[in-house]
Amino acid sequence: MAILRLNKVRIGAIAVGAVLALGVSACGGGDDDSSSGGGGGDAASSVTIGFMGDLTGENSGIVIPPKQGAQLAIDEYNATNPKTKITLKEYDSQGRPEQATPLAKTAITQDKIVGLIGPAFSGESAQVGPVLEEGKVPSISPSATNAKLAQNGWKYWHRVIANDNVQGAGIATFITNGLGAKKVFVIDDASEYGKPLGQTVKQSVESGGATTSVDSIDAQASDYGSTVNKAKAFAPDAIFFAGYYAQGGKLLKQLREGGVDARFLSGDGSLDAGLAKGAGGKVADGSVIGCPCLIDPAGEASPASKKFADAYKAKFNNDAAIYAAEGYDAATAFITAIKAGNTTAEKINAALSSVDVAGVGKQVKFGSNGEVTATDVFVYEVKGDTLPLLGNAKEAKLG
């Protein structure tokens, strides 16, 4: 999730998550100490990996799960008594680029980290990228999705989550194949996040054979009447909204009141119970939300996902939440490189380019630009205020 682009109205619900997650992180911290104590016994054969992101700030609710996911992977690895143990060190950037940059410098020069999981958000990633590049330390972000990050020519930067373009294409596949929609109405919120996502979906569904019509809403406004009228006149099979849940809920409510009954879909910005709340009652039920992230606390997606979800729940006494699987996968990539006998940052970075292992949510393999090659996008169906997983956007069908 690119918090860089988060609309301010988004923060409310995340703060709730933060409060919950903080309680969990206290337990997580305890585990952290014990494991690093075990690993520190043999100092010569131990390396340090950093985790950077908003661990105490207002968006920490979506950063603590990936941190715990990474912790889980590393603890599992250390428990096998490997030649080189790994210590995970936390760097709390609070999601602020200006705070992340000096932290990254400290991590490289003082703590001599050999790799960094993070930064969690796109904004801080854009600032920290050059620092890592200069320090020649590889990074793998579990959650920064801004498509532009991969276009900097960075050699040490990676991510295990598909970017917003991939997300748009994935959801579009679901719209044209899974739903069989022929007429798609695309609405964006005119934000830096929504605009390109909407365009990607529009182009992708068009190449999938659907006709489209587009409109934009003003995130500050309350009345979306003109958009509703346009949608009604177009009579679409499906409506895709590229934006955040706060506006998505209101828009959906007004669409339904205006007599537009087409299936409503949206992207990761709307992957929140706030969508159903904003729409009111059961209005949002049956809406489909896509995300390049795998949130699968029930472990229905695959045996690997089941194993991860159970282990996560057992360790942190909490359901695997957003980006937890991606945090685990990022750590797995580093572990694979270190297991192969690489203990310096340079060597690990070189090894990352040939990593090819099965992760929880996807195959972990990086392209030359640092993007994960897997293009899996998962879709979730709104049911009350829950968002159960439907499956992979490529093959998911509505039940």
Add this chain to the structure above:
Amino acid sequence: MLQGFIDQFWPSTIDGLALGSIYALIALGYTMVYGVLRLINFAHSEIFMIGTFAALATLHGLSLSPVGGFSLVLLVAVLALIAGAVSGGSAVLLEFIAYRPLRRRGASRLAALISAIGASIFLQQLFARVVIPWWFDLPKEKGPLPIQEHFVERSNVIAIGDFVVSIDKFLIFAGAIIMMLALDLLVNRTKLGRGIRATAQDPETAVLMGVNIDRIVTATFAIGGAMAGVAAALFIMRFEETNYFVGFLLGIKAFTAAVLGGIGNLRGALAGGLVLGLIEMYGSSIFGSEWRDVVAFSVLVLVLMFRPTGIFGESLQQARA
């Protein structure tokens, strides 16, 4: 492009009139205060916001199952009464705290303007940081305040082909017209109205004629606030949710409507509001919703170029209102 306009003509017209009615009711507050005090009360948008919270809280308190038809009219009347009282009271309080001390000391109008902006920010943050978390048990952060279930059954009053008017939109329009007529009567036919007009024309002479200016100012704020409160009740019926920044955009639009109709002119505020609502809807049906504000403000600039005093031009002091 024009095809969109033709296809969506009736829905756009009806949405435009409903939206414009809310603009008009808020615009009345701007225009009245301007007529009497020559002050742009920028905190008026927050008076509206307070009204929406009053209406929403009333709904939460009543926790009804969805209502339609005549009982909806009754419910809206109750909401309007409560929100009008709360908003009117807040407006009076605002005047007492933020403007009266400045007026007493003969401060410049610019000082009052700054005070208005300050009051606006203060009220917004008060709701964002204190009232919403305390009242709705939400974390101290932003976020919409939706209610879980709907309470309005939106049956159609008229449905002829494309010409479909749902009850909520009809009530908004009817409510605005009724409030406008009542206000017109009040200003033109009562003693208080005469006092308001006298003060608007010439405050000093009005004092010499025995008009109590402080009372007139208080009444002006109370009436303007009450109109915003009624607008808030209608807004809540239509959208069933609010937020602490809900007044910001609506306030700007309402202020625009007041200027468009001729600031200081009550009938101008109504006309300006309805025209602005229609322009927005027609503009977005032709150019797409992202051009909505561009079209609206372009028209405003054009109107002001040829009629610098707005469509109706005359102001409150010219005995009309």
